[in-house]
Amino acid sequence: MSLGEFELIARYFAQQAPRADVRLGIGDDAAVLDARADRKLVVAIDTIIAGVHFPEQLSAADVGYRALAVNLSDLAAMGAQPSWFTLSLSIPTSDERWVEGFARGLFELAREHDVVLVGGDTVRGPLVVTVQIAGWVETDRWLTRGGARPGDALMISGVPGEAAGGLATIQRGMAETPAIARLRQRFVRPMPRVTLGRQLRQCATAAMDISDGLLTDLDKLCAASLCGAQIDVETIPKSPDLAATFDETTCIDFALSGGDDYELLFTVPAARAAELAALGCTQIGTMTSDRRIVCRRNGEIFQPRRRGYDHFGEDRS
């Protein structure tokens, strides 16, 4: 019996370095994996769709990278160490060149984080990519969105808004400057904060990753923690590349409401904020006891222009 074209394509996904804890990988009805008695299993699933979660013109390699990155980011937000992932790839035609590029971007990031693909399903259909990731976290403690307490320092990794700025420059077809090139790179190649997540596991009271924008995601963290927050807008790290490309108001909009950063948003007891600042994180506010989120700028109440960046109306869990 001849190999189906999609079976041929699936071979691109069989080219990877092994992991010692994979007893049986791709190619059977399921994968068989070693479990760890001293850990909890952590699993997340995320789907990305062209025109919804990324612009159609993104390269195949960037789509492959992104599909894994958004899932690694979920495990980072739990303080977990990622191990394996499965892939469902629905593509309209068996375009081998596209798949080759997709696999290249995917495995580039996979190698970086020592995670391996252990199962997949390649089907003919609209372009929809789903990755499900699994990893491990110590049994004593993991990070959730709940657990922040009034008085905790509200902190972030990275510079918020750069990814959204980069996306905007793509969508508006802006001519590339060095600053724009760097912003686009921030959108196209987000860096999941797995190492930071592991460091936060023992000290953060709550954590999540920023995918839908700082304010939108902070609202979810506050809801899960049954508290509120005050943000001091002037303490948010400013991006020279955003400042070189957009006016000040737009820069603040991107920082507060732009999505796709895949940085971590977390809270720590106030006494530990300095320790986290030494790791390159920034305190941008304080958790409060009422359920509101209040932004302040130079001592005044600041009303963000666009409160939440609700991407395309989807929910991410």
Next chain:
Amino acid sequence: MSLGEFELIARYFAQQAPRADVRLGIGDDAAVLDARADRKLVVAIDTIIAGVHFPEQLSAADVGYRALAVNLSDLAAMGAQPSWFTLSLSIPTSDERWVEGFARGLFELAREHDVVLVGGDTVRGPLVVTVQIAGWVETDRWLTRGGARPGDALMISGVPGEAAGGLATIQRGMAETPAIARLRQRFVRPMPRVTLGRQLRQCATAAMDISDGLLTDLDKLCAASLCGAQIDVETIPKSPDLAATFDETTCIDFALSGGDDYELLFTVPAARAAELAALGCTQIGTMTSDRRIVCRRNGEIFQPRRRGYDHFGEDRS
């Protein structure tokens, strides 16, 4: 901040009985699950798309049921006990009635097998449903497609071809008779053979589930086991409902080449065939040492009309 419509819909997926080994379920960045030191973790992923894997007119409840059933079937084929699953649901509009039906069908089967949904992603897009399932198998032995040996008995569960016959009656818009109603039910509500898979774990030399058709899937089992098979066509269980609906040649075509049965195809040492027959399984042939699949009928070589049922050209792994 108001709830997105898709967030409202996601609430349909939060209504289920808990499982003691779920530390943190739906609603955070990832789920946290108890691992078993005495077991291997088994994971599979499968995607179904309207118009590709099932006809557009299938009810929402049947789509929900099917998305989980095809994955349970993969774990059955490994001899594993399913525990949890994650869901990615891409739907064009937030049609609450559809989602309610989908969740109903999904959870009906989930309850039956005591598996729970631990994470999900609901996005706006074309109708594409991906389920990833995880479960456990004892560390000493699990089932794979490889391992069949020449002389082993080739066996199946159930009556092959009924699901494909049922699908054909839907596609051809045939008027419903009692026989046709039963055939459609076999297509619409396949029963994953999890219990049988557990029983086979210790005795089967190879196993897989039949999703693409008996001959197509047997070819995969033979390839993985580096051997061939002889099928005695007259020993294949005959379906009275197929016989009441289609001519004899068509019935044989469905039995040999029809997909969607989600029964188990497996091999056991010849001495154990009777034991499996007592469990309701049927020996339909014998494994051979050359790499060919030969069908015989009443002592003569039989040439199947349609060798493989290659659904829509997709690969399933």
